[in-house]
Amino acid sequence: MKYACLYSIVRFAPFAETEEFANIGIVLTAPAVARMEYRLARKNFGRVNRFFECHELFAKAMEVAEAELDQVKAFTHGATEAQIASHFRFLTEAKESLIRFS
Numbered sequence: 001m002k003y004a005c006l007y008s009i010v011r012f013a014p015f016a017e018t019e020e021f022a023n024i025g026i027v028l029t030a031p032a033v034a035r036m037e038y039r040l041a042r043k044n045f046g047r048v049n050r051f052f053e054c055h056e057l058f059a060k061a062m063e064v065a066e067a068e069l070d071q072v073k074a075f076t077h078g079a080t081e082a083q084i085a086s087h088f089r090f091l092t093e094a095k096e097s098l099i100r101f102s
């Protein structure tokens with residue numbers, strides 16, 4: 001079967017003034033089947049650590065992002081289709097953060 005999905009690229013952007021970022025994962029949800037999945041880079045992702053030179057900051061940001069995504073994933077199990085889509089949009093809307101979504 002085919003289902004409509006919502007997805008967003010997960011980005012790490014530690015310096016707001018330069019607007020540089022690295023794609024570090026993806027989050028995808030299928031509201032019709034109450035499912036959400038995500039994949040993130042490793043906390044010691046060498047490419048990101050070499051580029052931004054902020055090893056500890058990246059590792060901590062990944063921990064926080066993973067915890068938030070786990071909460072959203074748990075929420076989808078008992079939610080309606082409209083609630084899932086609404087929560088996904090809230091999660092991925094533009095915010096001032098180290099972790100952003102496309």
